[in-house]
Amino acid sequence: MTVTVRDLRSDAPADLAGFARVRQAALPFILVTPESLAHDLTQLHADARYRPLVAVAGGEVIGTAQVHLTHESAEPGQGNVNVYVHPEHTRRGAGTLLVRAAEEHLLAHGATRLLAWVLDAPGNRAFAGAHGYRASRSAHFLRLDLANGTLPPLQDPPPGVELCPASAFAADPRPLFELDAETTADEPSDVDTEFTDYEAWLAETWRHPLFSAELTTVALVDGRPAAFSAARTDGGTRYATGMTGTARAHRGRGLAKLAKNDSLHRARAAGYTEAFTGNDTGNGPMIAINQWFGYEICGTEVRYVRELG
Numbered sequence: 449m450t451v452t453v454r455d456l457r458s459d460a461p462a463d464l465a466g467f468a469r470v471r472q473a474a475l476p477f478i479l480v481t482p483e484s485l486a487h488d489l490t491q492l493h494a495d496a497r498y499r500p501l502v503a504v505a506g507g508e509v510i511g512t513a514q515v516h517l518t519h520e521s522a523e524p525g526q527g528n529v530n531v532y533v534h535p536e537h538t539r540r541g542a543g544t545l546l547v548r549a550a551e552e553h554l555l556a557h558g559a560t561r562l563l564a565w566v567l568d569a570p571g572n573r574a575f576a577g578a579h580g581y582r583a584s585r586s587a588h589f590l591r592l593d594l595a596n597g598t599l600p601p602l603q604d605p606p607p608g609v610e611l612c613p614a615s616a617f618a619a620d621p622r623p624l625f626e627l628d629a630e631t632t633a634d635e636p637s638d639v640d641t642e643f644t645d646y647e648a649w650l651a652e653t654w655r656h657p658l659f660s661a662e663l664t665t666v667a668l669v670d671g672r673p674a675a676f677s678a679a680r681t682d683g684g685t686r687y688a689t690g691m692t693g694t695a696r697a698h699r700g701r702g703l704a705k706l707a708k709n710d711s712l713h714r715a716r717a718a719g720y721t722e723a724f725t726g727n728d729t730g731n732g733p734m735i736a737i738n739q740w741f742g743y744e745i746c747g748t749e750v751r752y753v754r755e756l757g
Contacts, residue, residue, distance in 0.1 A: 449505045453545045456500040456512075458489045466509025467502055474532035475567070477589035477724050477747050479682045483657045491651045495519035497557045501549055503533070503542035510534050511542035515550040517557060520643060527559030538571075547579055560756050568748040581752035586729045590743035592712070594687070595721035597742045599712055605667070609703065611710050614664035614676070624666065625649050627673045631693025635728075658682065659690070663718065665711040667694075667703040675703035677711045687720040692734070705737050712741065 457463045464482035471480045485500070492498040496516040503511030511533040518526040529550045533542045554562060566576045568586065576583075605611055617624050629643035643649055653659060663679035675694040681687050689711070694704045712723060725743060727735045 449540075451503055451505045451510070451540055451542050451545060453501055453503050453511075453542075453549045456485070456489065456502050458486050463502060463509065467500065467512050470509055470512045470534045471532055473534050473536075477591065477726070479658055479680055479686055479688050479724070481658065481682055487655075487657050488652075491655070492516065493519055493645070493648045493652070497553070499550075499553050501546055503546050505537065505540065505542070510537035510540070511546055513546040513550045515553055517554065517559060520645075525558055525560035527554035527557075527562045529554065529562050529564045531564065543575060544579075555756065562754040562756065564752045564754075565749045566752050568750050573750065573752075576752040579754070581754045584751040584753045586748055586750045588727050588729055588735070588745045589747040589749070590725050590727065590735075590738050591746040592723040592725075592738075592741060592743045593721070594712070594716045594723050599716065600709055600741065602709060602713055603706060605706060606701075608670055609674075609706070610668045610671075611707065612666055612668060613662050613714075614666055614678075615661040617666070617673075618661065621650065621654050622646060623673045624654075624676065627666075627676060627693070627695055628653070628678075628691065630695055631676075631691065634693075634696070656680075658688075660687075663687065663711055663715050665707040665714070667707045669698055669703075674698040675707050677704065677708035679711050679715065681715075681720060685719070685721045687715040687723045689723070689725040692725075705740075708737070708741070 456467055464485050467485055468480050468482050489500060496519045498516040501513040501515060502509045514530045516528050518528060529547060531543055531546045551562065564576060564581060566572045614624060625646050632643055658680040660679045660681050663681065665677050666673050667675040675698060677692040678690040679687060680690045692704050692708050715723065725738055727738060
């Protein structure tokens with residue numbers, strides 16, 4: 449059966465459902481819904497040149513690619529190629545067709561360096577190597593059983609510290625944007641990222657359909673946001689931590705752990721049964737914190753890089 453590659457259509461429910469189905473089958477540790485895909489397709493910044501692709505066979509979506517430039521980077525030309533094929537439809541050429549179309553798109557928009565996350569499995573790594581990509585850093589996926597696991601008990605904040613949901617900032621989220629920008633800038637990564645566009649952050653993060661302002665916990669020090677644990681949910685039973693971080697001036701006080709524990713307890717009380725997060729394999733302190741919560745490593749991915757030119 450012939451495999452073809454084309455753009456994901458935001459106005460086609462079957463496309464969005466098929467894309468989500470493939471991603472969930474190939475990468476079950478990441479939350480994705482048709483609604484979140486439609487939001488990304490219409491709301492990501494124009495400079496990202498975002499172009500999600502689907503591989504189709506017999507009218508069925510069997511492969512996906514998320515393709516975009518890292519427009520928040522101070523270094524131009526950083527392209528992202530994340531390709532996933534449904535496990536039941538591998539070795540049919542879908543992955544190669546998706547990579548080829550993705551690279552052509554990014555090259556046409558000035559990409560000089562391509563980055564791809566690849567599951568740490570022999571076949572996936574061999575595929576990336578065969579297409580000219582070299583291995584770089586790696587990251588773990590972690591899972592916590594909220595339904596049956598035991599969370600650390602809630603702790604009272606220290607003097608001068610208050611916990612509140614991010615929804616308390618609904619009238620003016622800018623202080624959370626500033627905190628997110630500072631902590632993201634310090635995240636281990638192959639690409640330095642700078643959040644400078646508040647309106648883009650509102651569209652892409654604050655108003656994202658997976659983001660839960662009610663379950664996101666913020667630690668305030670003297671009334672100002674000092675640490676946070678950002679929550680995402682699929683609207684069903686799955687919860688994920690999008691980012692947990694602390695402002696530089698307040699690190700070493702356990703505020704991020706305090707915020708994350710509060711968010712996890714409230715997620716469990718709201719009926720969520722699975723929690724997911726991710727950590728760079730070199731981020732020992734955060735891995736230790738997540739294991740303290742009861743998270744267990746459930747998968748690993750490797751960043752692959754291809755220098756162009």
